[in-house]
Amino acid sequence: MEPDKAICPLCNIPTDEVIQEFQRFRLCRTKTMKGHRERLMLYSTDHVKNVDEQSLGEAYLLLMIIGTRAFSYATNWAVFEPAYATVPEHWHRVASDLDPSSQDYNQILKTPRLIIDNEKMTVNRGIPEKIEHSSELPPSKGTNAARPSATAGSMK
Numbered sequence: 001m002e003p004d005k006a007i008c009p010l011c012n013i014p015t016d017e018v019i020q021e022f023q024r025f026r027l028c029r030t031k032t033m034k035g036h037r038e039r040l041m042l043y044s045t046d047h048v049k050n051v052d053e054q055s056l057g058e059a060y061l062l063l064m065i066i067g068t069r070a071f072s073y074a075t076n077w078a079v080f081e082p083a084y085a086t087v088p089e090h091w092h093r094v095a096s097d098l099d100p101s102s103q104d105y106n107q108i109l110k111t112p113r114l115i116i117d118n119e120k121m122t123v124n125r126g127i128p129e130k131i132e133h134s135s136e137l138p139p140s141k142g143t144n145a146a147r148p149s150a151t152a153g154s155m156k
């Protein structure tokens, strides 16, 4: 194995932790769940920093299919851009629910993300915003998808 692959955490994910194997990607649960009920990672089979455009489209389609099922318990969930990626040299995307009580919720709000609403079947961009030091969620349309389903009629 090449030296950079030998030390790469993603290249060294054990086969038994791989949930699903695709042509160019693998799916696994993230090492740390950070208080989420489900947190998944899709990563390229090859040790590459970037994937071509077609593969990127393929990856997001896979994430939509996988996520819609895996996060069916939640009102909404998100795919995160790798703004805070710990392994930037190996292409991957993390998806999780948007539980406000999760350990990384503040980081979630600071990360560019695609928010998928399971009930409305919509996809919205969550744009990072300045977080004030308060436990209150900022009143913005970008993050209302991340609120617990307190709104009438949204409970399943």
Ligand SMILES: [Zn+2]
Binding pocket: 004, 005, 008, 009, 010, 011, 012, 046, 047, 048, 089, 090
């Ligand atoms: Zn790697």
